[in-house]
Amino acid sequence: MTGAVRVPARQAGASKLSLRDPKDNLRKEHLACDARLAIGTIAAPVAFVVNYIPMHERDIFDEKQEIKTASFSCPNCRERNDYEVRWMKRTKKKNGPRNLSHDDRARYDKSRDYMVRMDDQLMCKNMRCRKRFEIPSSQSIVFI
16 A cells, blocks of 8 residues: 555546556546546636746846045045045836836835945045045945
């Protein structure tokens, strides 16, 4: 009896099942199901094929580079100057992407415009110093 699987009959009139060979049971059940499908006594199983493609940032936002000036002081020579810092501005598209799932639609509705700082280091403008230093603020993302 080891390895024997009893597959219950789904409808009265289906062939009797044996406990000897589980493959034989599956074959009988499959044939009985095919016969009922041909007669029309049971509905055909419906297979749902969902091609889910995850949503990316580029589907939601338009990207554009901007340059903003900010005043920083060099930690080596302590001289203060205005520096140009590159930012990537991401603005939400007016019309969202089509065929979104419920979760992606909610994510699109909650999204906001923001900017990401592209430059992490600057070079001192003092001719005697010219050393690189990191931008002192820890803020690299700004919501608009």
